[in-house]
Amino acid sequence: MRRVCAVAGLLALVLVLAGCGKGSGADARPSPGPSDGRWQPRPGVDWQWQLTGRLDTSVDVPVYDIDGFHHSKETVDALHRDGRKVICYLSTGAWEDFRPDAGDFPESVIGRGNGWEGERWLDIRRTDVLEPLMAERLDMCRDKGFDAVEPDNMDGYRNRTGFPLTAADQLRYNRLIARLAHERGMAVGLKNDLDQIPELVDDFDFAVNEQCAQYGECDELTPFVEAGKAVLHAEYELPTARFCADSRRLKLSSLLKKYELGSWRQAC
Structure with a gap:
């Protein structure tokens, strides 16, 4: 409220x-936030998540999460002038054939499809290849003035990626992404990866979750809230009457969105 x-x-x-x-x-x-001064969203913050379509900047919320490639520094600056913090959406665990740097990824690190058109899992064990590529993407977010990063596809070890990824591989890679973001002065969110929250809550500044209510998993995000860190949460298939009461109890920042993640939203 x-x-x-x-x-x-x-x-x-x-x-x-x-x-x-x-x-x-x-x-x-x-928020008092980390000692280096980077932004850290607090539990209950209101937000808008829009990754497709013409950006609607009229939603009266303090946080926008938008696609890092699709939007310019001018767009980020305009949102800042309107009092918003802005999160840079990137895929760090999957290759996307529609990104301008797609050709920089060797075939050896590209695995099975992840269920979305044009996307395939990455071999996150190959940090020798992926670290410089992800550093360039995070440089882009920083140079455009984003306050934070939402790195997507951060739980490949629990999926059929085409690579024998382990939980240890995922922890190592997720911490690498968090470090790269922090080195550039940006906050970073842990996307899904619920099983590793106890190990990663100290490395990340907030969480982003999809469908924890639908799958009865929202309590697993409590460590972030207890640490004073926001949980930005979206459902796609449940009506708000089915999850908003629990979201308020758990202090989640919950939205009902459509799968295409356009401008439409219903907030709790």
Whole structure:
């Protein structure tokens, strides 16, 4: 629920100094965050997730999660001027044939399809190949001014990738991605990978989850909330009446979205 600006006494002065307008609210206030000063979203923050279609910047929320390749520095700057923090969506665990750097990935690291057209799992064991490629992608996010990164396909070890990936391989790779983002001054979210949350919660600044309510898994995200870190959560098939009460109890930032992740949303 969005906070209404107060108008009395010292509290009013504090709110005026902090700014209380579009994109404001308790969830938009700066968090103490990590010691290096990077942004860290807090539990309950409202957000918009749009990866396809013409970007709708009229949704009155403090956080936008958008495709890092599709949008320019000018778009990120405009969202910043409107008081928003902006997350850079990237796939770090799967190859996508429609990205401009697709030809830089050798065939030896490209595995089975992951169920989405044009996407195939990567051999995350090959950090000698993947680290410089992912560093370039994260450089792009940084140079465009993004505040954070949503690295996707971070749980290949639990899927049929075409490679004999282990849980240890996944931990090593996910921590590599987190380090690369932090070295560039950006926050980073753990995408899905619920089984490894206890090992990774300290390495990541927030979580992004799909369909934990549908599969009865939302309690597994509690370590992030307990650490003061947001869980950005989306459902696709359940009506909001089926998950919003639990989301509020667990302090998740929950949306109902369509699978194409256009501008349409219903927030809890």
